[in-house]
Amino acid sequence: MKAMIIEDSRLARQELKELLLAHPHISLCAEAENPRDAYVIIQRENPELLFLDINMPGKNGFELLQELSYDPKVIFITAYADQAIHSFNFNTVDYLLKPVSPERLQKALDKLKADTAVNEAEEIQPALEFHSQVMLRDGDKCYWVRLQDIHYFESCGNYTRVFWANEKVTLFRALGKIELRLPETHFFRANRQQIVNITEVVNVEPWVNGGYQLQLRSGMVLEISRRHATRFRELFSL
Structure with missing residues (x-):
């Protein structure tokens, strides 16, 4: 799955990239340190999955998602637990608190896999007729x-x-x-x-x-x- 990391901390981005080496089915296409740069890259790359921080310079992660014209899957990675409820106004797979452990990331990606399997099953359903x-x-x-x-x-x-x-x-x-x-x-x-x-x-x-x-x-x-x-x-x- 094509993914992107959006996180203002260079160290946090590097730690996440190292954790993702154990998950070769997640293919990182890009990373960005702020929503402004991320928006430009997303328009070009159309990643299916975002690893997204919430509190960043300029716009926050929620504001970035509201600007997009499609709904990528999102795994929020943040230091703040009190924004979890708001996160589920989006196409949220999971909400992880920093520092992210290998075990917690594994659970999030297991959720992603299960959700993807459901989506694939639904994609084979026939389209409805207008008079249905x-x-x-x-x-x-x-x-x-x-x-x-x-x-x-x-x-x-x-x-x-x-x-x-x-x-x-x-x-x-x-x-x-x-x-x-x-x-x-x-x-x-x-x-x-x-x-x-x-x-x-x-x-x-x-x-x-x-x-x-x-x-x-x-x-x-x-x-x-x-x-x-x-x-x-x-x-x-x-």
């Missing part, structure tokens, strides 16, 4: 909904909120996993956090940094990020 009925389970409640009636999906870390009519539910499934089953002809990844049903869009306006702003029938307004704007034009411009 889907069951949405939220706690002890189940909803039987037509896929075409869903307005948009919104990521909340390892959970996803689904909006339709005047209803919404929270599913215990990451947005990326749901995206694999959606028909690409009708559902578009507008930004890192949202997938929109294109048939619900009633107006499109140019927006900041080369993106677009979408207005839905419900009155909800979503933004297409600059990175996704190019594909939006390719798919929907004459």
Whole structure:
């Protein structure tokens, strides 16, 4: 798996690299000492996994993740235990406290392996048809909904909120996993956090940094990020 280390301590980066020598299936493509440099490298390399410190000069690790247009898997490595809850708003595999022991890293990579196996199994599921009925389970409640009636999906870390009519539910499934089953002809990844049903869009306006702003029938307004704007034009411009 293609990975990257983002950590402001040179010593901590070196220690982690030495620990990872025992795990040849993790292929380090780069390292960075601050979020600014890391963002440029991530845009170029698209690593699947980030070993990410939280408190760094300039932006912190959470702010870096919010800027990305995709959801890499993340193993947080930090000296602070009190930020663990916030970390699970992202595609978090594990949260490790410094100094990292070989045993604790092994457990984190075991979690990664198990999660990857589940993802691979889900990838072979057939894509849904736009007119399919889907069951949405939220706690002890189940909803039987037509896929075409869903307005948009919104990521909340390892959970996803689904909006339709005047209803919404929270599913215990990451947005990326749901995206694999959606028909690409009708559902578009507008930004890192949202997938929109294109048939619900009633107006499109140019927006900041080369993106677009979408207005839905419900009155909800979503933004297409600059990175996704190019594909939006390719798919929907004459």
